[in-house]
Amino acid sequence: MPDLPRLSERILFAPRRACGGNPIPLPLMSTPKHVAIVGATGAVGVEMLRCLEERHFPVGKLTLLASARSAGKTMTFKGQPLTVQELTTESFGGVDIALFSAGGGISRDFAPAAVKAGAVVVDNSSFFRMDPNTPLVVPEINKADIAKHRGIIANPNCTTAISLMALYPLHQAFGVKRIVASSYQAVSGTGAQAIEELAAQSRLWASENRAWDAAKLDCAPKVYPHQIAFNAIPHVDAFLDNGYTKEEMKMENEGRKIMGHPDFRASVTCVRIPVFRAHSIAIAAEFEKPVDLQRAYEVLRAAPGLQVIDDPANKQYPLALNIAGQDDCAVGRLRVDCALTNGLSFWVVGDQLLKGAALNAVQIAECLV
Numbered sequence: 001m002p003d004l005p006r007l008s009e010r011i012l013f014a015p016r017r018a019c020g021g022n023p024i025p026l027p028l029m030s031t032p033k034h035v036a037i038v039g040a041t042g043a044v045g046v047e048m049l050r051c052l053e054e055r056h057f058p059v060g061k062l063t064l065l066a067s068a069r070s071a072g073k074t075m076t077f078k079g080q081p082l083t084v085q086e087l088t089t090e091s092f093g094g095v096d097i098a099l100f101s102a103g104g105g106i107s108r109d110f111a112p113a114a115v116k117a118g119a120v121v122v123d124n125s126s127f128f129r130m131d132p133n134t135p136l137v138v139p140e141i142n143k144a145d146i147a148k149h150r151g152i153i154a155n156p157n158c159t160t161a162i163s164l165m166a167l168y169p170l171h172q173a174f175g176v177k178r179i180v181a182s183s184y185q186a187v188s189g190t191g192a193q194a195i196e197e198l199a200a201q202s203r204l205w206a207s208e209n210r211a212w213d214a215a216k217l218d219c220a221p222k223v224y225p226h227q228i229a230f231n232a233i234p235h236v237d238a239f240l241d242n243g244y245t246k247e248e249m250k251m252e253n254e255g256r257k258i259m260g261h262p263d264f265r266a267s268v269t270c271v272r273i274p275v276f277r278a279h280s281i282a283i284a285a286e287f288e289k290p291v292d293l294q295r296a297y298e299v300l301r302a303a304p305g306l307q308v309i310d311d312p313a314n315k316q317y318p319l320a321l322n323i324a325g326q327d328d329c330a331v332g333r334l335r336v337d338c339a340l341t342n343g344l345s346f347w348v349v350g351d352q353l354l355k356g357a358a359l360n361a362v363q364i365a366e367c368l369v
Contacts, residue, residue: 032060033369036095036119038110039102040064040084041073043192044124047358048099053078055362058369065091066102092117097365100124101357115151120368122153122361126246129154129254136257139363140304141168146367153364156258157250158356159183159270163281165355166331166348168259169303173295174342175288178265181251181281185236185270186320187228188277188352194223198274201229229274236270245270278320279356280349287342293334296344300331305355310334318349329355 035052039045045066052059062077064084071086085091087106092098092114100107100114104127111121111128128134135145136154138161146153156164163183167176187194204217215230226233237247252266301308309318310332318330329350337343350356 031369032058033096034061034063034094035059035365036063036065036092036098036114038065038087038098038100038106038114040075041066041070042101043188043195044101044353044357045099046075047353048101048361049075049077051354051358051362055366057362057366061094063091063095089113092119095119097122097368099361099365101361111152120149120151120153122155122364122368124155124357124361126157126250128152129156129250130257136254137364137367138164138168138258138360139367140165142258142260143367146364153368155357155361155364156254157247158189158350158352159185159247159268159279159281160251160254160258161360162279162329162350162352162356163251163283163348164255164258165303165306165329165350166300166346167255167283167285169299169306170285170287170296170344171259171261173289173299174291174344176259176261176264177286177288179251179267179283179285181266181268181283183236183268183270184232184273184275184280184282184320186275186277186279186352187223187272189236189279189356190223190272194228195276197221197223198228198276201227202274205229224272228272231274233272234269236272244268275320276324277351277353278324278349279352280318280320280347282345282347284337284340284343284345286337286340287344290342291336291344293336293344296334300334305329306331308332318347320349323349324351325354326351327354327359 037045037048064082065087066084068086070084073084074081098114098119098121101124104125107123107125107127114121129136133150134152134154135149137145187198237245239245247270248268251268256262256264305328307328307330309330317332323330331348333347335345337345
């Protein structure tokens with residue numbers, strides 16, 4: 001287990017719960033592979049390691065790579081200790097599949113070296129996503145695109161992947177034109193330090209026995225531009241000239257590529273909220289065809305990797321607290337939109353570290369095998 005702060009360990013290593021949906025079938029995997037994880041000690045790297053173990057990926061040899069600062073740490077795979085090695089351009093000899101989750105700069109500098117050494121790279125950063133020669137893949141949606149790779153396959157943005165798990169089946173049924181969406185994003189999307197920042201601010205508030213209306217703390221945020229505890233920050237990623245952030249534009253740009261739908265349009269507001277690891281997205285979608293609510297339920301219930309939780313009369317709908325630690329995403333609050341022509345509004349939730357990152361990458365690797 002990596003040397004992470006105590007609270008981060010509890011969040012990142014929370015017990016996994018059985019899924020109630022229909023995950024994609026695992027391929028027949030028999031030939032052991034040499035797998036490398038780049039960024040192994042980070043929040044997503046930890047989950048990649050666990051997904052490989054829990055999904056019985058045919059790992060013949062596992063190489064864990066990270067920065068010089070993390071080199072020498074010990075992590076565990078199938079009960080065996082493994083020492084983290086320093087990432088260099090010479091780290092990929094004999095590697096079959098390299099899972100990257102260490103940021104765009106690392107992917108830019110080291111992914112080509114992995115490909116040159118003969119590995120196929122599954123990259124969780126944004127660096128290659130919009131490269132026309134790099135497939136951008138959610139296996140439940142466009143698994144066939146994997147065959148087009150030239151050594152690198154990109155993993156989508158977490159909010160995009162989770163949203164499309166519900167939006168794409170509806171697109172197949174009704175033909176989506178555009179969406180207006182608001183995301184409510186967990187701090188895990190920023191990494192282990194952000195998890196610690198939220199926990200530390202919450203502990204500070206509790207220790208000072210503050211009144212409910214005095215939640216503004218005398219602290220200096222390090223990860224976020226403002227206090228995250230008891231707050232909602234409408235600022236995820238850097239702002240662009242059009243007033244949107246990079247994160248907000250990913251939904252449109254990546255959605256077009258994944259769905260093969262160049263006319264898809266998305267207006268999104270991304271908000272960071274004090275939740276540890278599951279993202280929630282409210283989506284109002286307009287379709288080409290009239291939306292039949294019963295048909296919408298049918299296609300969503302049949303979609304792989306997706307649960308339908310929608311019984312408002314009994315207060316049943318997807319909750320970030322319940323979906324954290326689950327492989328499946330969940331959708332609910334379906335209703336015919338009262339402001340859009342052929343519109344449908346819904347609420348979708350997914351674990352940011354799993355379907356939003358590590359699980360999707362491992363599913364891509366399964367398709368490669």
